[in-house]
Amino acid sequence: MSTSTTPTPADKPAYSALAATFTRLYRYSHLGSIAGWDQAAMMPSKGNSARGAALAELQVLMHQTLTDAKLSGLLQAAANEPLEPQERANLREMRRDWESANLLPERLVEAQSLAASHCEHAWRAQRKANDWQGFLENFRPVVTLAREEAQLLSQAKGVSPYEALMDKYEPGACAAHIESVFGAVKTWLPDLVHRVRAQQESDSVLQATGPFPVESQRALGLEVMALLGFDFEGGRLDISTHPFCGGVAEDVRITTRYSEDDFVRSLMGIVHETGHARYEQNLPRELLHLPVGRARSMGIHESQSLSFEMQLGRSPAFVQAIAPLVHKHLGAQEALSASNLARLLTRVQPGMIRVDADELTYPAHIILRFEIERALIDGAIAPEDIPALWDEKMQAYLGLDTRGDFQNGCLQDIHWPSGSFGYFPSYTLGAMYAAQYFASIRTLHPDLDARVAAGELSPVMDWLRTHIWSQASLWDTDTLVQRATGETLNPAHFRAHLERRYLMG
Amino acid sequence: MSTSTTPTPADKPAYSALAATFTRLYRYSHLGSIAGWDQAAMMPSKGNSARGAALAELQVLMHQTLTDAKLSGLLQAAANEPLEPQERANLREMRRDWESANLLPERLVEAQSLAASHCEHAWRAQRKANDWQGFLENFRPVVTLAREEAQLLSQAKGVSPYEALMDKYEPGACAAHIESVFGAVKTWLPDLVHRVRAQQESDSVLQATGPFPVESQRALGLEVMALLGFDFEGGRLDISTHPFCGGVAEDVRITTRYSEDDFVRSLMGIVHETGHARYEQNLPRELLHLPVGRARSMGIHESQSLSFEMQLGRSPAFVQAIAPLVHKHLGAQEALSASNLARLLTRVQPGMIRVDADELTYPAHIILRFEIERALIDGAIAPEDIPALWDEKMQAYLGLDTRGDFQNGCLQDIHWPSGSFGYFPSYTLGAMYAAQYFASIRTLHPDLDARVAAGELSPVMDWLRTHIWSQASLWDTDTLVQRATGETLNPAHFRAHLERRYLMG
Structure with a gap:
């Protein structure tokens, strides 16, 4: 050529x-x-x-x-x-x-x-x-x-x-290692959810009252993308049934979906996909045409989206930074004050939908899918066994009855219809890596929250650019994470993050 | 496979x-x-x-x-x-x-x-x-x-x-034949334009006053596309710098561009591209994967877009059919009455832009491009000679001074930048074929105008489906046209159509 x-x-x-x-x-x-x-x-x-x-x-x-x-x-x-x-x-x-x-x-x-x-x-x-x-x-x-x-x-x-x-x-990736990591989460997560919910019972949280017109939500989303550094000359925001980050590294296409009575869903979806997008937009340009130039793995990819959505996006500091944009586009009702919005974004409430789940119950959705798809691929269950197993696990992990509701149950995700079995663990691995990155970033920048609250995101972006984005696939996952944080995957950071944010927040 | x-x-x-x-x-x-x-x-x-x-x-x-x-x-x-x-x-x-x-x-x-x-x-x-x-x-x-x-x-x-x-x-296609056809047009067109303009001087035509919001124009365009039979399950309408009909026969993508002070441009552009789109959407499905299943030629393709835009779209009968849609979306100002709109759509006024040209001066734009691109490809002129030649011919054919205005001169079309030399004659061949089709359709349906005015387009659509769309590339162009109309290309129909519409209309 x-x-x-x-x-x-x-x-x-x-x-x-x-x-x-x-x-x-x-x-x-x-x-x-x-x-x-x-x-x-x-x-x-x-x-x-x-x-x-x-x-x-x-x-x-x-x-x-x-x-x-x-x-x-x-x-x-x-x-x-x-x-x-x-x-x-x-x-x-x-x-x-x-x-x-x-x-x-x-x-x-x-x-x-x-x-x-x-x-x-x-x-x-x-x-x-x-x-x-x-x-x-x-x-x-x-x-x-x-x-x-x-x-x-x-x-x-x-x-x-x-x-x-x-x-x-x-x-x-080693399935036994992931099983043991997830198994550990299952030992402490239910109790943590229980304690946090008990503590949040006494919180007064206002629900935001819509309708929030799609055009206003889109305009807000675009401004938040800009704040997060999305390059609009190298990408777009559109709509799809299931939000995703697609396209190519030179032209990254993210999507969201809008509901007029709930702006948080589209906003947090956009923040999530912008994390994926910035990884792609900042992979080294001169290597893009070669395998070494691509993103390291989907676990590392989700660590970017969840650094954006969870570590950054749902932190009170970031909410403070975007509150003026929220008011500009959605009005200034009391429920949209920075302090109430921060409480809304960390409200723990078991629900049916993975992509709308709060940070604390999210791992339960992943563990459930991991267990079902592993049994499905290894032949222990048949496709027709999925709904019953889904119901059983939703009941056990989140106390929800999902019988007969396939739409909000086992039909909710695009992964299985499109044949992507083995992807789901990436989300919780990503959440754990993200917590580990932010532990490093906070050590370097003890004033991180104050700077984020002022809209100054460079401590986060510079760290991600140096340690993750620019490294593409130069190293295997363990080496990448070790070079970035001084250790390989350590789930203790994730637990510590959740306890700090949800029990001491 | x-x-x-x-x-x-x-x-x-x-x-x-x-x-x-x-x-x-x-x-x-x-x-x-x-x-x-x-x-x-x-x-x-x-x-x-x-x-x-x-x-x-x-x-x-x-x-x-x-x-x-x-x-x-x-x-x-x-x-x-x-x-x-x-x-x-x-x-x-x-x-x-x-x-x-x-x-x-x-x-x-x-x-x-x-x-x-x-x-x-x-x-x-x-x-x-x-x-x-x-x-x-x-x-x-x-x-x-x-x-x-x-x-x-x-x-x-x-x-x-x-x-x-x-x-x-x-x-x-034979260049000498096209040159002789175009040469004949050059003998009668200037005089016809002159006579029509003299006649139209005494007409009272109201200009429509904008702004016409893009969203209203788009909504009007979509309704007119539906009236023209566009299948929205097999296609879309979007925006681009240069309007075109693209995508694939199973999923036809047409585009337009909007100007808030001129809705006619987007509307007629949409009618034009819908003509292309219906050809693609009605090629025989079972042959689409083979060369015989594709559209016959670009001349025949343009005969569809110009059947829609010129023969149908600018006829007083069609304007009567769409006037209620125009009023619904753009308001009911006097200039938008069916009779005034019909006069607006047949107003003859030499202008710089081919795609905005009226039906009568349009061939001059094509002949100019044909002559320049032929000289360019045959080596008689160099790329840098184009602007001077463009100015000279615009002056000679349309009496317009275009010096220094490249934007509205030789830079206006996408064809040359994209390397599509030899395409332009297709437009005027298409206009001639379209006039020939409608001569046949009018013979079969002497009440055509009344039916079109009532929004009943089936006489046109059925004829095109039977004689053109369903025939794909089963025949060479001459045979296709001969089978459809009883004769090969006969430019007399085009001249007769223009004289009837513009001198006796």
Whole structure:
């Protein structure tokens, strides 16, 4: 490719050939990312079948590119070339992609893409209609194909089937470690929720009274994005059924959804997705076309969104900084005072919907999904067993009865319809990493809250840029976190953060 | 491809293999079409470089697919297989694509895509800034590459370089024939414009007074699209600098632009693009994945947009049908009465901008561009000669001085920045075909105007569906028009239409 920006030095011909191939893959994936964003945010219903076929064709093309017989020899040869450390990290990431692709047959890749497009598209209407039976019909093939993928990856990598899928989102993740981390959370979280709720009973909190027009919420969201440093020349805000951060690193597309009687949902959704967006917008530009230039993992990605939404967004200091914007766009009712808003944003109340959950009950939603999807992929349960298990666990973890309410139960998330099993743990890992980052940031900046309250976010942004954004995939996850905070994942920071914010706040 | 919808009968293996390859190309082009629409309607500026690289990569991929050495033998073998007439037409179209691609080197295809992406993107700002010199720098390589393409195609096809490019948009088009048709128009048009303007001098026409809010114009546009039969489950209306009809046949994306002091521009733009859209939305669904299922040519495409905008949209009968919608959304000022609106829409006034031109002076804009781009591609003039030639011809054909006003002069259209030389004649060919269709429709339905005035558009839509939309690329252009109207292109209908509407109206 004459347009490749990768130099072709004579002493690393194999590496250079690999870089050219992965640059081509990056360009193909650009088209898939934009078409995928469009499918969720713009596309009318009759476009879906052709879109699904086109995206599946792209998956096949990318799979063919990665399974080209030449790559094996190039990967071996490149390992003996005089590579810079950054190139060696890139080689590691290229090999990882190559290994995963070569374990899966083209037929499976195509079938998965088609089944997911079909199931996810139908899910949008089925969720609204609370139609679990209709959904189940499209969902069964998605599960069957995911299990097939998991089996193939599992046998080759010597890990459990579920772990093999989780590895796609969190390279090197160990299911037993996550189970033990989550198991520990289950020992202290119910009691903490109980104590906090008892303490909050005596709080006087005003509910904000709508309607809050969509245009006002959008205008507020845009101003908060600007405060958080979102680059509007390299991204957009739109609407979709399920909020997400998509597009490409050069042009990041975040979405939200609006409800006229609840502005907090869209506002906190926007803050969350802006965290993802700034990570993408600040990955090193010169490496974007190579695997080493991409975000480290989905756990680290969620650590950005949750640094923004939880550590920063729901802190009284940040609420103070944005209160004038809230008043400007939504009016100045008493419930929107900074102090009341801060109480609203830290109010603990078990609820049905994960993305609307408070910070404290959120891990329960994740643990429930982790347990169900692991059983589903490992074959311990069938798709039709999900609702009963969902009800049982919602009752046990959050004391809620969800029977018959599929819409706000097991149909609420896009992950399963789109075949993304193994993703959910990333959220709680992300929350834990975020707490660990902020412990470091607070040590460096004891005056952090005062500066945030004054709208000065540079202590946070500079730290994230230096330690996370600019590091892309130069290191594995443990090394990245160790370099950033001096230790690998330490869930104690998360617990300490929750206790400080919710018991001593 | 297991998802191909093409059957694989044992007695036509070569044809079936070709159909599978062209289905794959169709899916690739889907991604390019959506990414292209997004680039014009959604993408922020920092996305352009990566988008350009991705689209160029896709062009290279499609070129590689079409130049695969296997295709030559398959095309030869398929010609001897027992094909149905529709399959034989498809084979003709596949061969046409194959021949064109195989005449061009991959390097040229990629360079053209990159140069056009770069030039077109910069043009958006340069047009606003009236920056001809800045534009010229990006435009020179676009012209150089187009000339190179034209030379290669010209030598192989034995036609002039410009004709070789025109053939991409109007297969089989003959430059000498078009020159003689346009030459004839030049003999009678100036006098007709003169007489009509003299006659209209005594008309009392009220100008509509804005501002007309964008949201009201959009709501009006959507209702008029619905009246015209646009299928919103298979398409969208958005905004772009230069209005166009893009996307894919299953999901048609039209765009417009709004000016608060002039609602006619957006309204007629929307009517125009809806004509393109209905053609795409009514191509035979079962053939869409094959070349035979696509629109016949750009001349025929423009005959749909101009059937909608000119034959229908500016007729007093149609204006009567939409007047209640205009009043509903824009208010009921006197200037918006059906009779005044009809006079406004047929007011003849030479102006600078092609897309805002009245029906009568429009051909002058096209003839001017045809003459300039032909000289440019054939090498008779250089890119820097364009402004002087533009001024000279605008003075000669429309009596307007455009010196120094590049923004409303030679920088106004997207075609040249994007490298689409040879497209412009399609507009006036389209206007002529449209007049010819309506002569046929009026013969069948002497009460056409009364029915249109009552909002009953089925006489027009049924005729277009039967004779044009459903026929896709089953026939060459001459045969299509002959079957539809009983004769090939006959410009007399266009002249008769203009004289009837503007002198006797």
